[in-house]
Every structure is written in C-alpha cells, then in structure tokens.
Amino acid sequence: MRILIVEDEIDLANAVKKALEEEHFAVDAVHDGESGLLYARSVPYDAILLDLMLPKLDGWAVLRELRTSVKTPVLILTARDALRDKVHGLDAGADDYLTKPFALAELLARLRALIRRAAGQPAPVLRMRDVEIDTAAGLVRKAGEPVPLSAKEYALLELLVRHRGKLVTRAMVFDHIYDEEADALSNVVDVHVSRLRKKLGPDLIETRRGQGYIIHV
Amino acid sequence: MFRSIRGTLLAWYGAILFLVVAGFGAAIYLKMQHSLREEVNAKLQARAQAVAAAVVAPADGPLRVQPTDEVKRYFKKYYNARGEADDEGVDPYFVVWDGAGEVAAQSNPQLEVPRPEAPPPKRGLRSPRGRDRDAYREVFVAGPGDSIVLVGQDTRRFAARARNFLGVLLLAGAGALALALLGGWFLTARALAPIARMSAAAADISATNLSRRIDAARTQDELGRLAHVLNATFDRLEAAFQRQVRFTADASHEFRTPLSVVIAHAELALKRERSGEEYREALATCLRAARRMQVVTDGLLVLARADACELDIAREPVDLRKVVEEAAGLLAPLATERHVAVHLDLASATILGDRDRLQQIADNVLSNALHHNREHGRVDVSLRRDGSWVLLAIADTGCGIPAKDRPFVFERFYRVDKARARDRGGVGLGLAITKWLVESHGGHISFVSDEGAGTTFTIRLPLPWESAEAMEPFVTDAET
Numbered sequence: 294m295r296i297l298i299v300e301d302e303i304d305l306a307n308a309v310k311k312a313l314e315e316e317h318f319a320v321d322a323v324h325d326g327e328s329g330l331l332y333a334r335s336v337p338y339d340a341i342l343l344d345l346m347l348p349k350l351d352g353w354a355v356l357r358e359l360r361t362s363v364k365t366p367v368l369i370l371t372a373r374d375a376l377r378d379k380v381h382g383l384d385a386g387a388d389d390y391l392t393k394p395f396a397l398a399e400l401l402a403r404l405r406a407l408i409r410r411a412a413g414q415p416a417p418v419l420r421m422r423d424v425e426i427d428t429a430a431g432l433v434r435k436a437g438e439p440v441p442l443s444a445k446e447y448a449l450l451e452l453l454v455r456h457r458g459k460l461v462t463r464a465m466v467f468d469h470i471y472d473e474e475a476d477a478l479s480n481v482v483d484v485h486v487s488r489l490r491k492k493l494g495p496d497l498i499e500t501r502r503g504q505g506y507i508i509h510v
Numbered sequence: 511m512f513r514s515i516r517g518t519l520l521a522w523y524g525a526i527l528f529l530v531v532a533g534f535g536a537a538i539y540l541k542m543q544h545s546l547r548e549e550v551n552a553k554l555q556a557r558a559q560a561v562a563a564a565v566v567a568p569a570d571g572p573l574r575v576q577p578t579d580e581v582k583r584y585f586k587k588y589y590n591a592r593g594e595a596d597d598e599g600v601d602p603y604f605v606v607w608d609g610a611g612e613v614a615a616q617s618n619p620q621l622e623v624p625r626p627e628a629p630p631p632k633r634g635l636r637s638p639r640g641r642d643r644d645a646y647r648e649v650f651v652a653g654p655g656d657s658i659v660l661v662g663q664d665t666r667r668f669a670a671r672a673r674n675f676l677g678v679l680l681l682a683g684a685g686a687l688a689l690a691l692l693g694g695w696f697l698t699a700r701a702l703a704p705i706a707r708m709s710a711a712a713a714d715i716s717a718t719n720l721s722r723r724i725d726a727a728r729t730q731d732e733l734g735r736l737a738h739v740l741n742a743t744f745d746r747l748e749a750a751f752q753r754q755v756r757f758t759a760d761a762s763h764e765f766r767t768p769l770s771v772v773i774a775h776a777e778l779a780l781k782r783e784r785s786g787e788e789y790r791e792a793l794a795t796c797l798r799a800a801r802r803m804q805v806v807t808d809g810l811l812v813l814a815r816a817d818a819c820e821l822d823i824a825r826e827p828v829d830l831r832k833v834v835e836e837a838a839g840l841l842a843p844l845a846t847e848r849h850v851a852v853h854l855d856l857a858s859a860t861i862l863g864d865r866d867r868l869q870q871i872a873d874n875v876l877s878n879a880l881h882h883n884r885e886h887g888r889v890d891v892s893l894r895r896d897g898s899w900v901l902l903a904i905a906d907t908g909c910g911i912p913a914k915d916r917p918f919v920f921e922r923f924y925r926v927d928k929a930r931a932r933d934r935g936g937v938g939l940g941l942a943i944t945k946w947l948v949e950s951h952g953g954h955i956s957f958v959s960d961e962g963a964g965t966t967f968t969i970r971l972p973l974p975w976e977s978a979e980a981m982e983p984f985v986t987d988a989e990t
Binding site: 302304305307308309311312315346372373374375392393394395396397398 | 759762763766767769770771772773774775777778781782795798799
C-alpha cells in the first residue's frame, strides 16, 4: 500500500512517514500543496494524508483539484477542529478527518479502514486457502502458524491477495509497494515472489511471464 | 404602573379624551338646561303680562278677568271646553290676587297656590319675579289695582326631557370614548409593531447568530435611525467576536501543531526498542517543538498581561540610539548569515521609557527587516527628531507586504507567509507585541510597503518635554 503525506510541518511528516513504513506502507511525503497535487495526480496512491494549512496551495484547493480526476481516499489531518471545518472538509470530498494532536495508533487504524473501504473489502482479515492475513496486526498465518515476512514480502502478499483473481502487473507492484526513493531492480519482485512461495507454498502465486503475477481464487 | 408603552400611551390618551368628552357633555347639558329654563320663563312672563292686561278692576266691584283672545289662547283648557292640548302639552295656570290678598280669579280652582311673599316688581321692569315651587315654575307680575297676577306651569316634563338628553349625551360620550380607545389601541399597535419586530430581531442576535441584522431599509423615521444605530453596534460586536474566535482558533492551532509533533515522535520512539541515535533524534525533535510552544506561550503571556493592564512600563531616561545599536549588534550574525547590509543613521535621542521593552521593539522590527529581506539586500535604520517626537525608521529591501495582507499585519498570529515564518520559529506575535509596546510608550507604529521593493516601518515615540525644548544639534553616526 502506498501513501502520500502532504504536510508542511516537516517534523510531523517524518514521524508519520516512519510510523507508516514500520507498518509495511510505502510512503512519500511532500511539504506544500502544489507538490501534493502533482504527486497525487501522477502516482496511484492507495490513500492520501492531507493537511489543510499548506503553503502555496491550501488543503481545500488541493482537495477540490484532486476530486476532478482522482478517486484516492483522502484523510484530512489538521489542527483545525471547528465543526464547520470538519463538515466543509468531508463535503469537499475528503473521506475522513483527524484533528491534531492525534495518536499514531488511531491514524493507522483509520488509514487501514479507509483502504479497506476503498477496495470494497471491509473485512480486516483476508483469507486465501489456508493462508490468513491479519491486516490490523500486520501478521500472516499459514494453517494457524505465524509466518515471519519482511515488510516488502508482506506488502506484496497483501497487494496480490487484495487483487486475487486478477492479474497484478509488475508496474502495479512498483507503484504500490515502493516509495519514490526506492531504487529497486526489476528482478527484485521475482526475488520476493520466490521467497513468498518458499514460505507459503509453491502453488499460491502464479507467474505469467512478461505480464505479472496472479493469485487464483 | 403600566408595563408597556402601549398601556401607558392608552391610559394617557383615554384620560385626556375622557376629560374632553366629559367637559363638552357637561357644557352642552348645562347650556341646554339653562335655555329650557329661559324659554319657560319667557313664555310664563308673556302669559302673565297678557293676564295682567286682561284684569279689570272696577272701583265698586271685585276684580275680575275679562279674557282677551290672547288669554283664551294661552289658557285653552280653562276657556275652551273642547280642550285642545296646549302646544307644550303642559297646562299653565294663573292666579290673580286682589289688593287685599284674596284670590280674585283662578284658572284651576283645584290648585292651592300660596300668594307670593315678596312684592311683584313694578310694571315695565324687564325681568319679572319668579319662583320655584316643588315641580312648578311660577312668574308673577303686578296687575291693576295692586293685584298680583301669577302664572305657573308644571316643569316635570322639561326635567324629563333634560334627563333624556343627559342620557343620550352620556351614551354618545361613552360610545365616542370607547371608539377612540379602540382606534388608539390599533394605532399604537401599528406604531409599536416595528419596535416589537426590532426587539425580537435583537433578541435573536446572540453570540451564535451575530450576523443577523435588524431590517432598517423600511423607514427613515426615528425607528429606522434606531435600527441603524443598533445595527452599527452589532457590526462592531460581531467584528470583535470574530476577532476573538479567530484568535482562539489561531492560538490553539499554534499549540496543536508542535504538540502533535511531540506526541507522534514520542509514540513512534516508544513503539519498539530503538537505537541510541533514533532516541536522540526523537528527543531533539520534541525539544524543537517544545521550544516553539514556549515562544507562543511567552508571547501570549505578554499580550494577556497587556490586555489585563498588568504590564508595568518603567519610565526612565533611555538613549534610543544605544538601544538600536545594541539591537543591531545582537542581530549582526543573522545579517551576516543572510548577506544583508545594515546601515545605521542614528541621532542621539533620550526618551522616558522602559529599556527592556524598547530593546524588544528594536529587536523585533530589525529582525523582521532581516528575515523578510532578499539575499544581499540592505536595511536602513534611521533615528531622528521631528518636533516633539523621535522617529525610528527601519527600511528593508525585501519583497514587501501584499496589499491584501496589510490591514492584518499587526494582528495576533497573522503571518504573511506562514511556511517561511515557521521555518525561522516565528509564530506571528512579534508585531502585535511590538505595536502594543510602542503604544504603551505613548507612541505609534506604521508602515509603508511597496510590493517587490521593500517595507519601511516607522515608529514614533514622544520626546520628554525638556528634551524637546533643548533642540540639541544632530549627532550622526557613520555607517557601521
């Protein structure tokens, strides 16, 4: 899952970025409205965290521009706590609203819920045969036994399971599990897939040469 | 006594109207009664004269009445058995006494009429003598041969007529009064309705609904003017209230942002075991955020004390030139860092004030000029006298203040460029505090800004009286 943070308070953006990365998210952080809009339009993020008081272009304007073309769920993260601001924010096209100061745990839970809803899969636990992904805890079990996965392996597995029955292209994998700073080699995905096969069974993930990967229902 | 203007108005209106109607009624009634009586008197007198003229007093015989046509017409019932009613429907009667006081002739023998005590007036006198006996009005005149001729009439019918008339008067008066009061009730209701509407509108305008106004478009009258005055008051109230709301929101924003930094970093650091480097970094970030909150708290405290008039401003002689030089010295590293040249052109000027506060003024304005300057720009600081004032002007070559921001520059938490101000730890209280400090010294701060070319802040402080008198020659420092 790839997240965009638009927050001009750099210290805060860094903390949130780090916290999200520890939860297997790939995160890009920008610090003004204009870059926020540019990033949100060019990368298919799974969710956007948006501050309202931003330099260059404020949060409302970013949201308005964004909603003309982009469906990505947006969570407003702001110090403005007046009821009017919340109503205005949600009505302008935001999907959720969290006021500062907030608890990281709440931010993460809301973000996961937002992504679940956007994917049309409201259950927090995803099941594929005997494999179980607990997205809230970030844990994977096979036949009830916990399977230790690296952050990227987990993110890849979650992406494939969320799109089960559909082809997941290599480009989609790069878009959703790596942030802009990762300079991943093209074969890195194959490495993660072979590791997942080793840990979860050889026939879970099918490779379609030259196209991508698929998990059959 | 009355709880409403309407009640009071009506009570006064009713009372005055009652007096007028009652006065009119009484006058009409008395006049009518008087003229009835006059009429009766005149008729009786005419008959008495006629009877007197018909009295025959032979020297040898008793007095008798030789009725003329006129007398017969007057006393139809007595002379005419057919009994045509008298034109008044009231039968008059006459009695004639001879000189000896014996009744000589009488139209109605059943009547007991005592002989008048007083002597009748002499013939030819204009007013006859009259008397009231029970319900009878009687007039008597002197007849021939010392006789007395009396003519009387029952006046009960006239009294009844007067009573009827009084009844009609009372009824009409009461009706008129009631009608007028009813009309008054509706008129006052109409006249007072706008007041009721205004008071309802004013009651509806509360803290939550300050933007509503009383409809004043309708009238140019007294009420319309009142509505305009009230609306103007509400305008000011709303503006003050909104300033307060904005201030509270801004203050809470200034605390929430650093607070969320502290919470997020602390939470993240505590989530699992971290390396020493990570802990150090988290603590350093928390410290930065805490420092920022400290700046906000300090600024707010100063302003809160200023608002509560609890801040003491000392009044001791302070040489402003030294104060400005000190500020320039203190900020020299910043000027070097930003490659801004500072030029001082300072006259010596001693004013009465608080050294620390004046220092704060100079620091704030000079550091703003450095921060908002372009690289390799310059700042010109001049201090000179202008009559009984000292003028401190600080001109920068920065980007200027956009026209739309100019009215708000001295407002609390107002920042023209929020992102840049935060980078240097500004929270938007500096100029608000500076303005307050200048004004608490009896001075005035203003600025002229040219977008793209720079901004000049001018601070005017009053010279003490003797010092202004002395008119020392200018002492100008070389550029530093």
